[in-house]
Amino acid sequence: MRLVLASWLFAVTLVAQPDFHLKLDESGATWKHTTVVADGHRGGAASFSHERAVIDVGPCPVHGTKPFTLRAALRTRHGGFSTMLMARSGDAVGLSLIMGRRRGCVSFEAWSWTTVRLISKTRVDDGRWHVIEVPYDPGTKTALLIVDGTVEAAGVLGPGASPDAHLRLGNNIGAWQPYPGDLDEVSVVRRTRYRKRFARVANAMRPVISRAEHARDLAALRARSFPKTSPLLDDAKTWPQRRLAVRRGVQDAIGLLPWPRRAPLAPQVHGELKTRGCKVQRVSFATWPGYRATGWLWLPDPQPKGRLPAILCPHGHWSNGALHHDVQARGIRLSRAGYVVLFVDSVHVEDVAAGVSSLGAMTWNNVRAIDWLLARDDVDPDRIGVTGASGGAQQTMYLMALEDRLAAAAPVCMTSYFAEIVSDTSAHCGCNHPPRIEHEVDVPAMCAVFHPRPAFFGTVTGDWTHNWPREGMPQIRRVYEEHGHRDRLVAYHEHAGHNYGRPMREQVYAFFDRLLLGKAGRVVEGDVKPLPVSDLLALGPPPRVPPSHRAMITEHRARRAKVKNLRPLAPGLPWKIARSPSFVKQDAGRWLRFTIESHDGVRVPGAMRGTFLDDTTPIPVVIGEHGLGDVLLSPPPWLENLPRVVLCDPRFRGAFAPFAGAWRRNGLVLGRGEGYEAAHDIACFVASLPSQAPVTLVALGDSGPSALIAATLTRRIRKIIATDLGSLYAKDGNRTPHLPEILRFGDLPELVALASKTAKVEAGLGRKLVNAEVAAALRD
Known part of the structure; x- marks a missing residue:
């Protein structure tokens, strides 16, 4: 070189x-x-x-x-x-x-x-x-x-x-x-x-409005959309009658309604290591079709006769997963104390269009883990607890909402309102974002489904759980107190960072020992030297291998209920568009730049050229794949020949692009997925343009799916020219724009058919429309 x-x-x-x-x-x-x-x-x-x-x-x-x-x-x-x-x-x-x-x-x-x-x-x-x-x-x-x-x-x-x-x-x-x-x-x-x-x-690329103004709009929307209140728990007295409806909402959001088929567990032990007072086995068992979840089973050694209490321990994003020294410490101490302890390897798999979520996949693995514990002759079915930290606590929370077979639960370093983990420019781990979950339920209500069983909430000052003692915990406490169960709720708040360290673990040990072993008092963890990770990995199948992406999609599509329209897929959006009175000119020139306020107060940028006095000739409205600035920078040849034209930047294109990654995830949990959100912006924008002339939408690149949906929201759209609809969502469910759970309705051909009920559609389905075809369609 x-x-x-x-x-x-x-x-x-x-x-x-x-x-x-x-x-x-x-x-x-x-x-x-x-x-x-x-x-x-x-x-x-x-x-x-x-x-x-x-x-x-x-x-x-x-x-x-x-x-x-x-x-x-x-x-x-x-x-x-x-x-x-x-x-x-x-x-x-x-x-x-x-x-x-x-x-x-x-x-x-x-x-x-x-x-x-x-x-x-x-x-x-x-x-x-x-x-x-x-x-x-x-x-x-x-x-x-x-x-x-x-x-x-x-x-x-x-x-x-x-x-x-x-x-x-x-x-x-x-x-x-x-x-x-x-x-x-x-x-x-x-x-x-x-x-x-x-x-x-x-x-x-000169913005219609500044990035700071876009940021203010989105910050206000985020504050409205992620409140730190729990109206579901306002009436603590009637909570027992309403908790099952909350459970159903959680089960549906993570794709487990109805429950998947329970195939034979066929558990296997692949290897075993012993250390002082306990032993660990590398295990696997059947969960999803064609897939075996893997885990680590810690047992007392020697093991007492009879049935023992059991603790299920989902884990978070620690290095080495369930083999991290802090995670191993729990397995060693709990098994030495007389528990059967099962760690299930966390996995991540997501297909937005099919509704496959990591939380759904892991929760079903955990439900099947409980099935296995209950099937064992060394486990007492009335004494099963669950605990985890961070991502493991998140899995614990969802089990608290769904499982009646658990006797006690202890989520650590996770519980908070969603508002604590969302922003406008960065997103938390994708496993925090099952579709529609924040529209269905908030975290306090999810945890309160566990009432009246005992629960321990571990939080710290140094992560997103820092406000939980004041925001969230009081609402749950009211439910327990209203029904005479105050003593079944434990809250421990530590001055520390994000962790499941020894002080926190000892608090959790004491909680479980009192409830499941009948032993009260302070607990000292003792010597819990972890086993070498290399020795544990040598026991059997590698950890954290996710289920087959394609098999998960097939299973979900066969099991999940179909929907007749798009509203259930984005319940956080109004699906009704009114003409916005807010048409604000920003500056003039060859292109007049302006904004139109969308249905939720967020301003949508636009630019127009030509006169708009004619109420009969269709107005071409162009949605650039990368925003109006990109269209102005490299205008297609047919654009210059149009006597009048409008450019539109719906979310999250063009000026919105810096916020796209975060709001793609925010919209997912809010039940207002990216593609549906953009459709509402386009429809509101079109409905609010000056004059009463019909509109021809020209959707460039992957803006096409949103344009098709927009036609169902306003009859002013008479024609859609979509240059490239892209791959089918059945082939790439994580493509953009995200259309969460769209496969419960159909795919691109079904969206074309839906839009064709009110508008003429010329779309590149399986191929791209060339410039000459776009020009001809505009003349037609």
């Missing part, structure tokens, strides 16, 4: 910011499992065909206050997710080229990668060489993605930096995302050109 440095920089910028140019036509010391191929873009090139192939280049500091231009030539036939190159230090990303955010397309991502991704319009997985260029201008904080000489995307990156970044080719740093392809002519120079292009981009 030849590394070419600008000579005038050589003496000083090795400690500052050097330009470099990697020709990649010969290997070097930093090449690992990487080979040279002769037919590069220029001369030889680096081939990353080996899954462990990387080239660690070295320091590549990136500052948002300094210009740079990244260039690389790539060749691949792999369109799935991979990292071609990455400059980062820890969590601070400097720059990267990612394949597969959209299949076959390349994405440039920098320090703001969670909210800003410049994705190519052209697929580059055709096995030919493609030249990627990314210039960045610090004055406008804007980057361009140029593919083979054509600007295909632009975005405002905002402030940021990764001053200690190191550059790697062929994979991510800190994550396993190997790139199966070739790279050549990789360079980073600390300057840029394209001054006129940047000026044009800055004008096109």
Whole structure:
């Protein structure tokens, strides 16, 4: 490998910011499992065909206050997710080229990668060489993605930096995302050109309203949508009559209504290790069709005769899962004290369109674990408890809502109102987001379903549970006190960070010992030296292997009830649109920029060109795949020929993009999924435009599904031209826009049929409409 440095920089910028140019036509010391191929873009090139192939280049500091231009030539036939190159230090990303955010397309991502991704319009997985260029201008904080000489995307990156970044080719740093392809002519120079292009981009990307104003709108919506109140528990006296309705709502939201079929458990013991006073077995048992949950069964050694109390212990996101030393400590101490203790390995699997959620998958594994405990002749069926921390406590909460076979429960470091774990710019773990759950129930009510059985709530000052003693716990306490069960409720609040450490564990031991062993008093954990993780892993099947994604979809679609319309899939939305009185002009020019207030008070940006005095000629309303700024930057040829046209930025496109990741998850739990939300924005926007003229929606890229749904909300939409509806949701249920549980209604053909009842639809179903077809459809 030849590394070419600008000579005038050589003496000083090795400690500052050097330009470099990697020709990649010969290997070097930093090449690992990487080979040279002769037919590069220029001369030889680096081939990353080996899954462990990387080239660690070295320091590549990136500052948002300094210009740079990244260039690389790539060749691949792999369109799935991979990292071609990455400059980062820890969590601070400097720059990267990612394949597969959209299949076959390349994405440039920098320090703001969670909210800003410049994705190519052209697929580059055709096995030919493609030249990627990314210039960045610090004055406008804007980057361009140029593919083979054509600007295909632009975005405002905002402030940021990764001053200690190191550059790697062929994979991510800190994550396993190997790139199966070739790279050549990789360079980073600390300057840029394209001054006129940047000026044009800055004008096109100029927001209708500021990001701060969008943030205020969404913060107000979040505050209204995630209240820290529990109206379900306001009438504590009648709670026993209402708790089963809450249970049904929880069961439905996590996809377990009706219950899955209970196949024979067929438990197996794969191996065993002994330590002082106890032993642990590697076990598995049947849960979902074709799937065996794995776990760790801790038993007293020697084991007393007769039936013993049992504790089910779901675990959270600790390193090594159930084998983390704090998790093992519980198994060792509880089994030595005379309990049968079962840890079930947590797994994550999600298909938004089918309603498959990680919580549903894990909860059913835990229900089947209880089945197994009850089937054992060494377990007392009347003395089964459950405890877990963090994600394990979350699983505990859902079991508290669904299971009558538990005698006691102790969730630790999880209980809080949803408001504590949501924001507008970042999302908690995906396992916190089953569809519609916050619309159906709040956390205090979910936990109160467990009444009148004893419950322990462990919280701390240093995580999202910090307010639980004041917000949530009092509501549950009222229910227990109203029915004379105050002594069955224990709350322990610790001045500590997120943990299930020894002080907390000893409180939980005392709680269970009093209830299930009949032993009162303070508990000291004692010596609980964990077993070596390597020895435990050698016992049997690897932990945390999720169920088959395709099998889970098939099972859910066969079992779950179908719906006749879309309302049950997004009950958090009104499904009725009124004309908004809030049409606010922001600025004039060739394009008049304005906002229209949507159904929930969030302002939707728009831009229009031409006169709107004609009430008969249809108004074309264009929804850009990446927002109105992208349409203005690279207008399709048919756009310039339209005498009047309107551009619309529904959620979460264009100006809303920085909030898309967080609100994609927020909308899921609120019962207002991303695609349904966008449909309401589009319908409200269309209904509120000046004049009474009918509207032709032109939906570019993946905005098509939302446009189809919007036609069911307002009759002003007379025609829809959807250029590319994308893959069927049955093939990719996690595609965008998210349409939670849409497969309970149908798929894209059914949405086309639904929209066709009120509008003429011309859609790219299974193929893309070319510009000539769009132009012809607009003339028709």
